[in-house]
Amino acid sequence: MYLIKAIPIARGTGLQTLSYWSPKNIKSGSIIRAPLRKKIVEAIIVSSESVIESKSEIRRAGFEIKKIANPHGKTIISSEFFKTAEDMARYYIGSMSNTLFELLPATILSQYEKLPEAEKKMEMDRPRESFVLQKNDEDRFAHYKSLIRERFARRESVFMMMPTIEDIKRACSYFEKGIEPYIYIFHSGLPKDEIVKQWKSVLESKHPVIIVATGPYLSIPRRDIGIIIAERESSRNYKSQFRPHLDFRRVAEQFARKINADFIAGDSCLRVETLYRCDLGELAEYAPLSMRSLSTARDFLMDMKTYKNPEHKIRMLSNELIALAQKNRDDNGLLFVFAGRRGLSPQTICTDCETVLSCDLCSSPLVLYGRDNGRFFLCNKCGKKFDVNQICRKCGSWKLITLGIGTEKIEEELKLILPGAKIFRLDKISAPTHKKALLIAEKWYASPGSILVGTELALLYLDRSIDFSAVASLDTFFSIPDFRINEKIFSIILKMRSITQKQFLLQTRVPETDVLVWGVKGNIMDFYKNEIENRKKFSFPPFSVLIKISYTGKKDEVLSAMEKLKTSLIDFHVDVFPAFVATIKGNYIMHALIKLLPGEWIHMELLDRLHNLPVEYAIDVDPESIL
Numbered sequence: 001m002y003l004i005k006a007i008p009i010a011r012g013t014g015l016q017t018l019s020y021w022s023p024k025n026i027k028s029g030s031i032i033r034a035p036l037r038k039k040i041v042e043a044i045i046v047s048s049e050s051v052i053e054s055k056s057e058i059r060r061a062g063f064e065i066k067k068i069a070n071p072h073g074k075t076i077i078s079s080e081f082f083k084t085a086e087d088m089a090r091y092y093i094g095s096m097s098n099t100l101f102e103l104l105p106a107t108i109l110s111q112y113e114k115l116p117e118a119e120k121k122m123e124m125d126r127p128r129e130s131f132v133l134q135k136n137d138e139d140r141f142a143h144y145k146s147l148i149r150e151r152f153a154r155r156e157s158v159f160m161m162m163p164t165i166e167d168i169k170r171a172c173s174y175f176e177k178g179i180e181p182y183i184y185i186f187h188s189g190l191p192k193d194e195i196v197k198q199w200k201s202v203l204e205s206k207h208p209v210i211i212v213a214t215g216p217y218l219s220i221p222r223r224d225i226g227i228i229i230a231e232r233e234s235s236r237n238y239k240s241q242f243r244p245h246l247d248f249r250r251v252a253e254q255f256a257r258k259i260n261a262d263f264i265a266g267d268s269c270l271r272v273e274t275l276y277r278c279d280l281g282e283l284a285e286y287a288p289l290s291m292r293s294l295s296t297a298r299d300f301l302m303d304m305k306t307y308k309n310p311e312h313k314i315r316m317l318s319n320e321l322i323a324l325a326q327k328n329r330d331d332n333g334l335l336f337v338f339a340g341r342r343g344l345s346p347q348t349i350c351t352d353c354e355t356v357l358s359c360d361l362c363s364s365p366l367v368l369y370g371r372d373n374g375r376f377f378l379c380n381k382c383g384k385k386f387d388v389n390q391i392c393r394k395c396g397s398w399k400l401i402t403l404g405i406g407t408e409k410i411e412e413e414l415k416l417i418l419p420g421a422k423i424f425r426l427d428k429i430s431a432p433t434h435k436k437a438l439l440i441a442e443k444w445y446a447s448p449g450s451i452l453v454g455t456e457l458a459l460l461y462l463d464r465s466i467d468f469s470a471v472a473s474l475d476t477f478f479s480i481p482d483f484r485i486n487e488k489i490f491s492i493i494l495k496m497r498s499i500t501q502k503q504f505l506l507q508t509r510v511p512e513t514d515v516l517v518w519g520v521k522g523n524i525m526d527f528y529k530n531e532i533e534n535r536k537k538f539s540f541p542p543f544s545v546l547i548k549i550s551y552t553g554k555k556d557e558v559l560s561a562m563e564k565l566k567t568s569l570i571d572f573h574v575d576v577f578p579a580f581v582a583t584i585k586g587n588y589i590m591h592a593l594i595k596l597l598p599g600e601w602i603h604m605e606l607l608d609r610l611h612n613l614p615v616e617y618a619i620d621v622d623p624e625s626i627l
Contacts, residue, residue: 002026002050004068006043008036009109011242013097014615017046022068025050029082030073031112035066042109044082044100045073076108076115078221080258087254090602092621093547093610094244102240103251105188105216107195114196116203118221124156124260130253131286132278133266134524136294136498140266141174143287144229147264148179148210156226157208159261161215161252163237165189165434168212170463171231179210186213186220189434215248218255228256233265233274234491236624245620268293269494269524272487272531273542293522297469297500301520303511305354316405316413318507321470325418325451332448333467337414338496339407339427339455340473348377349509350392351399356475356509357392359384365479365510366390405473411453422450426458437461456492462499469496470505478510481580482625483540486515490527493519541622545601547594547610548626550579550618555588562590565617569594572606580627593626 004020013036020034026045034043081103089099108115133140144160151158162168165187175183184202186195202209202222211220215238218228230238230249238248249265256263264286265274277283300320307315321337328335348357348366357366359379366377366386377386391398407427414423424444431437441461444452452458453472477489493516497504506520518527536543551561562576572594579589596603601621610619 002048003065004048005046006032006034007046007096007100008034009042009044009100009104010036010039010097011101014095016096018043019065020068021065022048022071024071026068026071026073027075029075029077029079029118031076031109032068032073033070034068042112044077072113074112074115075118076112076221077104077219078118078121078259080121081219081221081255084251084255084258088246088251089244090607091250092244092246093607093619094246098242098244099246102242102244102246103216104219105186105195107188107192108199108219111192111196115199119203119223121221121259122223124226128256128260128262130256130263130283131265132270132274132283132289133264133286134268134270134275134289134291135266135287136268136290137174139290140268141171144174144266145176147227151226152182152208154226155208155224157211157222157224158227158229159211159213159218159220159222159225160229160231161218161248162187162212163214163232163235163248164460165214166460166463167232167235168214171212173463175210182207183210183212186211186217188214188216215246215251218248218252225259225261227262227264228252229264229266231266233267234269234271234487239624243618243620245623247622250622268498269491272528272535275528276532276542291523291525291528293494293497293524295497295500295504295522297497297502297504299497299520300503300505301511301516302505302507304507304509307354316409317417317472318505320505321472321507322417324468324470324503324505325414325421328451328468329418329421329449331467333502334445334448335451335468335470336458336462336466336496336499337410337451337453338458338469338471338474338492339405339410339453340476341406341455348390348400350395350397351401352397353392353395354509355392355394357390357400359386360393365475405476407453407455410472414451414453418451422447424450424452426452426454426461428455428457431457459492459495462495465499465501467500467502468504469500470507471496472507474506474516475508475510478513480627482627483535483538484625486527486531486534490515490519494522494524497522539595542598544595545598545621546623546626547596547601548620548623549592549594549610549613550589550620551592551616552584552587552589552618553616558588558590561616562592565592565613568609568613569606591626 002022002025004022004026005017006020007017026032026048028045028047030045032043032045033040085099085103089096133143148158162171168185168187184198186198202220208224230252233249240246253263302318302320304318325335359366361384366379376388377390407425411423411425424440426437426440431440438461444450474489477485508516514530551558566574575593577591579591582589
């Protein structure tokens, strides 16, 4: 009889290890099924000792030690992957139980008996390197093709990690014929039987392979992986939605170190943090970085302040965008029109000179808050508050109105201007599921002369070149107090330019804003230089590590919880503030933010205190947003 220690693999348990007894010895690293409360869950064996050697521990246990009913475990992940999971649990302040649940595909856990045992990693007698590759899609994948041929010649396999299913489909379209038998695709949208079949085939193949997959399939214990590529590195979809909020880009890079494999971060425009690491020499250039995004489309930046009318109504569509829509219909082309929001996102504008009301401290647009007599203007970037009785700083007019442009409004306007035109809309309302979004995108592609109006969601499904594109509404993004917002705006513009062949148009009421000018011209270099200076000025990543702690509940309860948090972390500087949308479905939300220098994390004392917080406190290390 044996005393078994195992980590349950389940979400929300917060557990590290549990003890069981087994009639048979089970090898460390094996996956088994074990009782947890009233359920049976998968668990990974940490240790196994003879009961004779563990008598004293069993006697001291103040609880019943449950039996492992089926002691036939199987090792399906490598020891290097398990060690990576330990590192990620520590960095992201999560339990091993939750961390393994996020890192391992649910299908593989549930079907582990059908899978072959993991083999020991093949030793690679060479130094490993970490690279960046910033090129347009076509040039980047040309490098990947050469890389694959080179790695195959070395008898090494390639793992290409993608953020979404749509990215996987798009990537596979670039690969040349002749290597199809060696490409293996994994993602959550595949049938269970197909995933198990592919997993077996990958491990049984004698020839090097290319694995194109989402993050959890890094766990495939293929023994000859010589390089891991994090493709579309700038995508926010690499960050998991559930605690411990893992970033699979970090997971991939750390795992590459463990298995002595090379690593590449690739994209048409890499994250600011990644480019800065390249400047520091932490990452090498795989090929000279392209600091200008090229496009065959003619670019136009339209100043919407030039459109005035006597009724003081704000024009939603410029004459140029209307003409573009008409040309698209006449030429049987495809036009995509981007809107920042599906609903309203107010700005305040002078109806006499159409100047956006902005902060006198940092020039960011002001947002109107409150109700009735409690109204006020707030700058969401620097936090300065203004009295509601403002005048236009340019012309002195009191005639100020709020403005909001969403996909629904644009769709209605286009239908009035172009009666009978085929107009599709792709946002979270019209496409609540992946299947629905895919259907809308395919219908649009199959309808020459039609228009697609969409939000950021639509950009995920634009996987082919189009004739025309236009930004109808993007200015309201500047009102969002997110330190990454300029990067987000810039990437949206670059994405639209990259898929547009003939004409790209951007409407704005702030045409002098640098990020818009650089985006329309594809000027990555000047954008990066400016952004890294601003990040340094305000001590945002990469010049700090952010830890966001959130609490949701009734307002009094939340305020009390945040006071307790500040007391428990009194040795550390903690900024507490309401969420950008402070109340959702009657619940009040507040955040606390801790800024550390990059070398200060992992801080062991802070780590222990954060681990000891009640589960009601949600913790996110390196959050994509501090809102």
